[in-house]
Amino acid sequence: MSNEVKPSPRERLLEAAATLTYRDGVSIGVEALCKAAGVSKRSMYQLFESKDQLLAVSLKEQASVYVTTLLPAADDGRSSRERILYVFEQVETQAKAPEFRGCRYLAVQIELKDRSHPASRVAHEVKANLTAFFRAEAERGEAADPDLLARQLSLVFDGMSARAGIQADDLTGLVAPTVRTLLDAAGVR
Amino acid sequence: MSNEVKPSPRERLLEAAATLTYRDGVSIGVEALCKAAGVSKRSMYQLFESKDQLLAVSLKEQASVYVTTLLPAADDGRSSRERILYVFEQVETQAKAPEFRGCRYLAVQIELKDRSHPASRVAHEVKANLTAFFRAEAERGEAADPDLLARQLSLVFDGMSARAGIQADDLTGLVAPTVRTLLDAAGVR
Numbered sequence: 001m002s003n004e005v006k007p008s009p010r011e012r013l014l015e016a017a018a019t020l021t022y023r024d025g026v027s028i029g030v031e032a033l034c035k036a037a038g039v040s041k042r043s044m045y046q047l048f049e050s051k052d053q054l055l056a057v058s059l060k061e062q063a064s065v066y067v068t069t070l071l072p073a074a075d076d077g078r079s080s081r082e083r084i085l086y087v088f089e090q091v092e093t094q095a096k097a098p099e100f101r102g103c104r105y106l107a108v109q110i111e112l113k114d115r116s117h118p119a120s121r122v123a124h125e126v127k128a129n130l131t132a133f134f135r136a137e138a139e140r141g142e143a144a145d146p147d148l149l150a151r152q153l154s155l156v157f158d159g160m161s162a163r164a165g166i167q168a169d170d171l172t173g174l175v176a177p178t179v180r181t182l183l184d185a186a187g188v189r
Numbered sequence: 190m191s192n193e194v195k196p197s198p199r200e201r202l203l204e205a206a207a208t209l210t211y212r213d214g215v216s217i218g219v220e221a222l223c224k225a226a227g228v229s230k231r232s233m234y235q236l237f238e239s240k241d242q243l244l245a246v247s248l249k250e251q252a253s254v255y256v257t258t259l260l261p262a263a264d265d266g267r268s269s270r271e272r273i274l275y276v277f278e279q280v281e282t283q284a285k286a287p288e289f290r291g292c293r294y295l296a297v298q299i300e301l302k303d304r305s306h307p308a309s310r311v312a313h314e315v316k317a318n319l320t321a322f323f324r325a326e327a328e329r330g331e332a333a334d335p336d337l338l339a340r341q342l343s344l345v346f347d348g349m350s351a352r353a354g355i356q357a358d359d360l361t362g363l364v365a366p367t368v369r370t371l372l373d374a375a376g377v378r
Contacts, residue, residue, distance in 0.1 A: 025300055027216035101302060109355040110299050111214055113290060120355075127357055151363050158357075159348025166298040166309075168316055168347075174340050181374040182367070 010047050012037040017058035022104050026055060026111045026119065056118035059108060063126045066105070069094070071133060080141030081188050084134065084153060088175045091157065095164035095171050102165020103127075106158050130154065141188035149186040153179065199236050201226040206247035211293050215244060215300045215308065245307035248297060252315045255294070258283070260322060269330030270377050273323065273342060277364045280346065284353035284360050291354020292316075295347050319343065330377035338375040342368065 007015065016036040020028045030051050034041050048054040072078065072086045094100055101107065105123040112120045135150035143149040156178055163169040183189075196204065205225040209217045219240050223230050237243040261267065261275045283289055290296065294312040301309045324339035332338040345367055352358040372378075 023302065025216070025302060027214070102299065106351060106355070107299050109357075110291065110296050110351065113212065113214055115356060124355070124357065131357075148363065148366065151358055152367050155348035155352055155358070155363065155367065156344065157348070158351050159344035159346075162295060162299065162347050162351050163344055166295070166313070167304060168298075168313065168320075169340055169344070174337065174344065177337065178341050178344065178371070181370060184374075185370040 009037065009039045009043050013039055013044060013047060013054060014058045014061055017054050018062050018104075021055060021058070021108070022101060023099070026108060052118050055108070056122050059105065059119055059122040059126070062104070063122070066126065067129070070130070079189075080137040081183055084137050084141075084183065084188070085176065085179060087130075087133075088157070088160070088179050091161055091164075092171050092175050095161070100164060103158065103161040106161060107165070127154070127158075130157065138186065138188065141183075141186075143183075143186040143188050145186065149182065149188070152182050152186075156182070198226065198228045198232055202228055202233055202236060202243060203247045203250055206243050207251050207293075210244060210247070210297070211290060212288070215297060241307050244297075245311050248294065248308055248311040248315070251293065252311075255315065256318070259319070268378075269326040270372055273326050273330075273372065273377070274365065274368060276319075276322075277346070277349070277368050280350055280353075281360050281364050284350070289353060292347065292350040295350060296354070316343070316347075319346065327375065327377065330372075330375075332375040332377050334375065338371065338377070341371050341375075345371070 013033065016033050020033060020036055024032075030041060030044065033051070033054070034044050037044075044054070048057065070087050070090050072083045076083070078086070091103075105126045108123045109115075109120050109127075114120060115124070131150050131154045134153040135146055138146035138149040138153075156175070160169075160171055160175055164171050202222065205222050209222060209225055213221075219230060219233065222240070222243070223233050226233075233243070237246065259276050259279050261272045265272070267275070280292075294315045297312045298304075298309050298316075303309060304313070320339050320343045323342040324335055327335035327338040327342075345364070349358075349360055349364055353360050
């Protein structure tokens with residue numbers, strides 16, 4: 001459209017960082033990021049302190065999309081069991097895309113190794129929020145041990161996204177039975 | 190000991206590749222690998238075609254340690270249920286080490302992104318062998334659906350090692366209840 005607003009250099013850099021680190025990993029160079037964004041290195045360093053900072057901001061800005069895509073709407077009237085299963089259905093759907101490489105917030109932490117890296121910190125927080133969602137639903141669904149169930153669901157979430165991301169498993173017929181078994185054992189009906 | 194055999198340049202390179210890629214990731218440079226091994230770049234390229242090749246051989250040679258550490262001895266007289274639980278106990282023990290960063294064969298595949306990379310291929314095969322172990326024990330333990338159980342156990346294995354590797358979970362009280370629930374649901378007593 002003729003009146004479409006052209007993304008700013010900042011937006012283009014954040015988009016390039018999100019796309020390229022997901023596809024190629026966090027070791028992607030500054031040159032490649034700037035080239036993909038069509039921004040000079042000088043401009044990049046005027047907008048972001050460092051590549052690490054760019055990655056961290058990019059992950060933070062992607063978090064709202066991540067949450068909106070994965071989590072059900074608040075108070076949608078469904079049971080906790082259904083709301084938990086919904087999250088896993090979303091990942092299963094995402095995993096069918098050829099460009100799927102698993103959860104970016106898990107991958108970034110595995111790739112960076114360093115927990116104190118600003119991008120690792122952002123990723124850690126986003127994942128902790130997901131576990132908190134599971135914890136709240138487990139509590140609401142009267143799980144025998146809401147903490148345990150939340151940790152189990154996080155483990156299944158990361159396991160499935162990792163395995164689908166490396167194409168070790170296409171997830172067909174795997175996730176729903178696994179999650180249901182854990183929900184049953186916790187007494188979440 | 191005075192009569193200890195000094196490791197050859199080849200062995201030192203393989204050891205450096207195993208240690209440094211696990212600690213710092215596969216993007217570690219050739220310079221750093223050669224420096225850690227005390228081998229010139231020229232010698233490295235006489236021994237290995239490329240860094241990719243060095244990584245692949247290093248992963249392949251580590252596989253026997255991986256298998257020996259994780260899997261129970263063949264025909265140890267224990268039930269399938271016990272033999273499966275043994276694998277998870279091993280990972281739980283490994284995860285307590287401060288240098289633990291999860292399963293190297295999962296990390297390599299997540300980091301490389303490229304399934305056709307020689308190191309990715311080796312890692313894929315090692316993980317497929319673990320799933321085959323679970324599959325054989327599931328069958329022997331008369332699981333209702335041995336394929337499903339083997340995939341579930343692989344998922345839990347990767348989820349737990351990933352989460353412990355990024356220090357999202359210390360695994361205490363998590364793994365055994367999860368695996369037992371899945372074994373119970375599959376009818377493996």
